[in-house]
Amino acid sequence: DVKVTQSSRYLVKRTGEKVFLECVQDMDHENMFWYRQDPGLGLRLIYFSYDVKMKEKGDIPEGYSVSREKKERFSLILESASTNQTSMYLCASSLRTGGSWYYGYTFGSGTRLTVV
């Protein structure tokens, strides 16, 4: 069964810590995405990557960075965690398309991060 795997389901970190959220997909997808989901705000795109070592900012990249050294792995980094980064983080992947088709768009099960 194809899947997107996020390394942690629940995570508690202290303010100021450097936090790594890992996402791995086994579908050979080119595109990978990081979203955060907050009540009343829905899903918001943080960063996405359409190839190894390539990345683009989404709608809310401030306070985050990403790394994609291998096609199957996309990491989200919180350089210095703050309480306003407490949220549900969701990773997704999809096949690259030439237009606006989204074949195989698949989400991970999410990481609920609490920053105290």
Place this chain on the structure above:
Amino acid sequence: KNEVEQSPQNLTAQEGEFITINCSYSVGISALHWLQQHPGGGIVSLFMLSSGKKKHGRLIATINIQEKHSSLHITASHPRDSAVYICAVPGGIQGAQKLVFGQGTRLTINP
């Protein structure tokens, strides 16, 4: 940028009722996603459709590209259908590789 509106935001119904959730968007698209999220859970893709209708079990999704509107129907609803349902569309010409999400419809089915 594509704007997505879902209605209703919250829906409570009795087991067995026929459920309809609506999604409208502002910019023409070639495909639309319907997603499901159970409480505390991850997101599952239910449908991707570009025209007409798709059916999977008790779930039916329809889309009218000209009207920029899609509906998700649930027949013979069951408490296990209780979840948040989200529609998503491509972000528009400049955001072709990104999805724009609706705010979601929280569905509660009472036994």
